[in-house]
Amino acid sequence: MKQMIIHGGKPLQGDVWIGGAKNSTVALIPASILSRTPVTLEGVPRIADVINLMDLLSEMDVHCDFGETTLRIDPTDIKMSPLPAGKIKSLRASYYFMGALLGRFGKAVVGFPGGDDIGPRPIDQHIKGFEALGASVKNENDQIIITAPEDGLHGAKIHLKMPSVGATMNIIMASVTAQGQTIIENAAKEPEIIDLATFLNNMGAVIRGAGTDSIRIEGVDMLKAQIPHTIIPDRIEAGTYVSLAACIGNGIRIHNIIEEHLDSYLAKVEEMGVVIDADEDSLYVYPAGDLKMVQVKTDVYPGFATDLQQPITPLLLTAKSGEGVVIDNIYPKRIGHIAQLQKMGANIKVEDNIILAHPTPQLHGAKVTAGEIRAGACLMIAGLMATGTTIIDKAGNILRGYDRVEEKLRQLGADVSIKDDPSVPGVLDNI
Ligand SMILES: CC(=O)N[C@H]1[C@@H](OP(=O)(O)OP(=O)(O)OC[C@H]2O[C@@H](n3ccc(=O)[nH]c3=O)[C@H](O)[C@@H]2O)O[C@H](CO)[C@@H](O)[C@@H]1O
Ligand SMILES: C=C(OP(=O)(O)O)C(=O)O
Incomplete structure (x- = not known):
């Protein structure tokens, strides 16, 4: 089994290049x-x-x-x-x-x-x-x-x-x-x-x-x-880096994107108050100021993608007041990340498959598990925001869909590494 180890709390900045779309x-x-x-x-x-x-x-x-x-x-x-x-x-x-x-x-x-x-x-x-x-x-x-x-x-x-x-x-x-x-x-x-x-x-x-x-x-x-x-650029990877940049960025430019593919996602992030400049094929995400809570409902394209509801969840925790709501209409049971975020001190819960997020001034590091790829992305962002060390078990799930993620995060200034945990052999060697 693979583990991602993050020493969090470091502001990230610089440039990141998005790879080809996994789902293509x-x-x-x-x-x-x-x-x-x-x-x-x-x-x-x-x-x-x-x-x-x-x-x-x-x-x-x-x-x-x-x-x-x-x-x-x-x-x-x-x-x-x-x-x-x-x-x-x-x-x-x-x-x-x-x-x-x-x-x-x-x-x-x-x-x-x-x-x-x-x-x-x-x-x-x-x-x-x-x-x-x-x-x-x-x-x-x-x-x-x-x-x-x-x-x-x-x-x-x-x-x-x-x-x-x-x-x-x-x-x-x-x-x-x-x-x-x-x-x-x-x-x-x-x-x-x-x-x-x-x-x-x-x-x-x-x-x-x-x-x-x-x-x-x-x-x-x-x-x-x-x-x-x-292959077209990965709109989900791009959205994940937008959320990361808004959560803990000190100014991050995200290259190789097709903005139109991210329309409903960017609209939501901007509704929260995140400021983004769009170029022909890149986005610049400014360090976030005071953000407000929003309601997210996933839908088929061009609606808000199910694969982006988890990456946006840590961002909701940074809002100053109110209650954020996430409803996944495509996969209503895609809520496994919430119990893991709670281990990191997140003020968040699930009621009838509806995620309710509340302002959380500071997350702390914890040992958590990436039950699936986008839950992994969510925990990765949370770990980067948290104080102390976060260990993400089953990090192979992140590697299923995030191109050269360790290298990209390090380039932004993150203290992150991925290693094998030989004490827990996975059924599949890459999980
Ligand atoms: C519409 C949507 O958001 N699709 C996402 C979904 O695609 P994925 O291909 O998994 O899902 P589909 O688009 O096929 O299915 C959408 C919905 O239809 C249902 N269904 C699907 C096929 C079928 O034969 N019977 C059936 O009932 C599914 O359970 C789901 O609720 O997850 C992928 C991986 O996370 C994403 O890349 C896709 O963008
Ligand atoms: C759920 C996903 O992947 P897969 O459909 O390949 O399991 C995803 O890309 O978010």
Whole structure:
């Protein structure tokens, strides 16, 4: 198990560069197997999810080469193999192999995916989409077996019960080579969907309407990557550094952002009173003055992202008066960080899945656990604000999604290190 050790209370300043979006990258890597030619991804974050996906690819004889931020994926020798267990459990995004394998081979055998503990994460809409394309879906021994009909998948009109990011992406991957037209109605509109569509269209797919709630896909025979694809910046990593900068920054510039992707988040932070200057592709966050409490409700894009409710929570604690409210409408049980913040002296509680935050003049260091990636981000910020030492257990969860986080925090002046705790071997070595 990994631990993050923070000696807190040091004001941070300087520059930080945001990496490529985790939630694009984890879909683009599985989508790469749809190409008959080698794929080059640029701006790839150095995160554990990427390493785990590369391991899964190597089980299929797909060769990867990851240097700096460029990932080359060569699927020309790919063999269709089942992905029943093991690494597949280490990340939720392994479920994208369902759509990708189905699109490439007409068959996918994939173990039930893992990922963060943020409450139930059903995949009924993914399955509904595969079935609408003509596939049969069986659930046997903790694995899902999806098989296209003998004459291949055929286009269909699919209306999602809710605009699921995962289901929209999986259906896109399965349908790009299906016969005829597929229409996804009530599709997710997140920027990561547009990134996936751009990537696939540049390989010859015909996907229109990504970023709206109606996506139309005309099936093509095969896809061939021709040009490198640069992944969009990570809006969640950027939002995390905005919160950190407002909590304990002495002036921090955050580079490589697309401001529009952060609109609802920045609006909320500014409503609290944080002053931010935006440039073409960077933000400067001024040291915060007196802040006021706000109400946060998560929603689908362009609403306030569920992945940013935890990173903003430590900021609420810095408000001078009042009561802050956080309601996660996407994952209502995503409240595991609150008990951990209480250990650090936070005046915060949960009632009926609603987080109620009160002014907390000073947090103190404690031993806490990062139950999942964004809880980890929240505790990391809290640890940087706190007096004394904070030890975050299960810090591997932070490394699942935060690119070179130790290096970036140190560059801002933080006293932080990540080490292995050999006394507690993790089930997964990187957690
Ligand atoms: C809309 C939203 O905020 N999506 C976030 C969600 O995506 P993630 O892909 O996990 O979630 P989805 O967008 O797929 O699901 C949104 C909602 O629909 C439900 N659902 C989903 C699929 C399905 O088949 N059946 C079903 O009931 C989910 O339980 C959830 O309440 O978490 C990811 C990781 O934190 C974020 O990157 C996404 O931005
Ligand atoms: C919950 C998250 O990750 P995952 O869906 O990969 O578990 C996240 O990115 O906040």
